Amino acid sequence: MNEMFCFQCEQTAGCTGCVGRAGVCGKSAEVARLQDQLTGALIGLSSTIKDQENVSETVWNTVIDGLFMTITNVNFDAASIQEQIEKTNAPYIFDLNQVWNGNEDIRSLKSLILFGLRGMAAYAHHAAMLGYHDDDVNHFFAEGLAAIGSDLGGDELLPLVLKTGEINLKCMALLDQANTESYGNPVPTTVPLTIEKGPFIVVTGHDLKDLKLLLEQTKDKGINIYTHGEMLPAHAYPELKKYSHLKGNFGTAWQNQQKEFDQIPAPILFTTNCLMPPRPSYKDRVFTTDVVSFPDLTHIDEKKDFTPLIEKALELGGYEEDHEMTGINGGHEVTTGFGHNFVLDHAGEIVEAVKAGKISHFFLVGGCDGAKAGRNYYTELVKQTPKDSIVLTLACGKYRFNDLDLGTVAGFPRIMDVGQCNDAYSAIQIAVALANAFDCDVNELPLSFILSWYEQKAVCVLLTLLHLGIKNILLGPTLPAFVSPNVLQVLVDQYQIGPISTPEEDLKKLLSK
The missing domain is CATH 1.20.1270.20 (Substrate Binding Domain Of Dnak; Chain:A; Domain 2)
Known part of the structure; x- marks a missing residue:
């Protein structure tokens, strides 16, 4: 075929x-x-x-x-x-x-x-x-x-x-x-992007259980563990934070793997999706597990014995000196852990700040990252959001801006990373709680949804928002090829869903509602 x-x-x-x-x-x-x-x-x-x-x-x-x-x-x-x-x-x-x-x-x-x-x-x-x-x-x-x-x-x-x-x-x-x-309720956590010298393993994908098992098996072996991509929110869970050798985050989003993993002196564990076919320069040090599989790569079966990764990490030895990495905008650290438990615990303060005019608007800027041109839209939009607004974010799309230092508003950081793509649930709980506090519909809140999509998890999250009756969602960088003009028109008529345009035009529209 x-x-x-x-x-x-x-x-x-x-x-x-x-x-x-x-x-x-x-x-x-x-x-x-x-x-x-x-x-x-x-x-x-x-x-x-x-x-x-x-x-x-x-x-x-x-x-x-x-x-x-x-x-x-x-x-x-x-x-x-x-x-x-x-x-x-x-x-x-x-x-x-x-x-x-x-x-x-x-x-x-x-x-x-x-x-x-x-x-x-x-x-x-x-x-x-x-x-x-x-x-x-x-x-x-x-x-x-x-x-x-x-x-x-x-x-x-x-x-x-x-x-x-x-x-x-x-x-x-x-x-x-x-x-x-x-693993406990996530707590706000600052995560460094510097890779310390010595043996290490990078874990990419989404599966927290695989990470926990690897952390257990690498205790006291002189090997540091770093998250990558959608594994970043793992640093916020108390039961994972307690492992002192869970050190920081390696690199940025999934589509940059082939550049960031090139010649890496450490093994990489592929746990789920958001993966790139490995290049020859690091193919010998990539290990897969679970439903992930690539031809000619070593696969860790359901027994989850990570000995091959541990041996490879010790063999490669890691960097000889601390290796400085940065986010897309040059930042040296990122934050995560602003899930619904934390935000709802502070809901009273947030509501009072809104009523007092200290917080003017909330933007949910989340979804997938990708390589196609035009995704810098999300970076520029976040940079241009009002200084008295809060940006909630989730999934790997946040790597476009999560290393920016936008300061605080009303005692809260202006960028709040809710977590992985599935943590859209947290964002929904936050939105519903705010609507209840203000005795209004979610669509009446000073809250805007600007989503980026790449694959099928973004599709099911979008469908959940539509099920909840969320309107005026902006979607980009392009609309799905599998949505026909007639079906798109139904979504436009019923939910006013639309494509992104420019950060300036979209902010003007969103802030005028």
Whole structure:
């Protein structure tokens, strides 16, 4: 098979779809074909279990892990995807080309559901790793997948699009519970970007459990651990902070890996998505685990014995002197840990500051980072926000501006990192609490949503915001290729969703409401 079709991420070729022998993300046509086949197998399996009450945890994990493997930048290994197809033991495999080649609007609605499910599967997977499950979430995976393989019309699919957002909210709440009950409530934390001399390991992805296991196995071995990308918020959890060798954060967002990891004198653990195919200059020191897989890389299986990483770290030795790294704007440290628990504990102070005119506006500037030109928009917008406003942020899009020193307002830092992309749940809890305090609707708050998207987790978060009735969301840097003009018009008419323009024009519009 020498041809592929994929349009699920923001950087898809020509803003229409990757075709030919490889995608922009680096996956081959064979991998793309097998990911579609895996999705078809999950649709076939779901058609038989969607109405069953007693489905085993093993089967649900097969569904969740299979969906997770099809997210952008998770799995580039044809053999492991083929193995997962066989593991589904599906009664039939639905041909996803029926969707790709079908009616444009039906394709658009089914894509919103499917890509939302894929994003939600990442959150469900992380929760399951910590022993947390939810029957409603599990059964909706089956309901939504079955709908992809159905002949439902637009009037029937649109409510399922919004239900995807509804169930994703429940899934994010589940993961929030799993993380906070396992590691404690995040606390505001300053994280250095300097890499100390000596052996170290970099952990990228999202999985906090993998990080915890690695921290345990590297205690007293003279090896420091550094987070990368979406692992940054790990520094705010008390049960992870207690490890003195969890030192700081290495580099910036996922799309800079090939530059930042070049010739790195340390091993890197790939735990989940937001990954780049490794270059030869550091390929020998990359290790994968869980559903992540690349050809010819060492994979750490479910036993989670990280001995190969530890040995590689000691062998490479790290930097001979402290290695100075900076954020995109030249900063030497970043902060994180401003989750809903912290903010709600200080809700009274925040409300009083708003009433007193000390805080004029809140901006939620969050989502994915990426390599496509135009993402400096988010840096410039944050720089230009009023000095008496607060910027809430989450996910890796924050690396565009999280090293800026914007000072404080009313005793609070102007930039508050809520956490990972799934911590959109925290941002939602904060917004709801503020609305309750002011006895108004969320849309009536001095609060604006400016989102950046790249992959499918951003899709499910967007659907959750739409489910909650959030309006006037600005989305960029481009609109999804899989949203047809007619479906986009529905979103515009019902939710006033729109594309970003320029920081100056958008700030003027947002501050005038």
